[in-house]
Amino acid sequence: MYIYPNDLKAKPTLWLWALRDVAVTAVCLVLSVLALVELGLLPPLICTVLYAFLSIRMEDASILDFLRYAVYFLFLKQQYYQWKE
Numbered sequence: 001m002y003i004y005p006n007d008l009k010a011k012p013t014l015w016l017w018a019l020r021d022v023a024v025t026a027v028c029l030v031l032s033v034l035a036l037v038e039l040g041l042l043p044p045l046i047c048t049v050l051y052a053f054l055s056i057r058m059e060d061a062s063i064l065d066f067l068r069y070a071v072y073f074l075f076l077k078q079q080y081y082q083w084k085e
Contacts, residue, residue: 011060013057016056016057016058017052017055017056017057018055018057021052021055021057024051024055025048025051025052025055028044028047028048028051029045029048031044032044032045032047032048033045051064054067
């Protein structure tokens with residue numbers, strides 16, 4: 001018996017994260033732990049935990065997506081307004 005999701009085009013997820021976010025978090029976590037043990041640097045571990053928290057998906061949206069859209073809208077995309085009467 002096979003159980004399919006409602007939308008076959010949905011992104012694959014694992015618990016509360018997209019699989020891409022799980023992979024990025026895992027690689028960053030390994031590198032952060034190595035940096036902590038070998039160099040005594042704590043900021044990479046803090047950034048990894050912050051990324052993992054911001055990339056939690058609820059109803060196909062995350063805080064990280066919202067922040068990306070906000071930065072793109074406010075700083076990176078030129079706003080064009082045209083006034084007509």
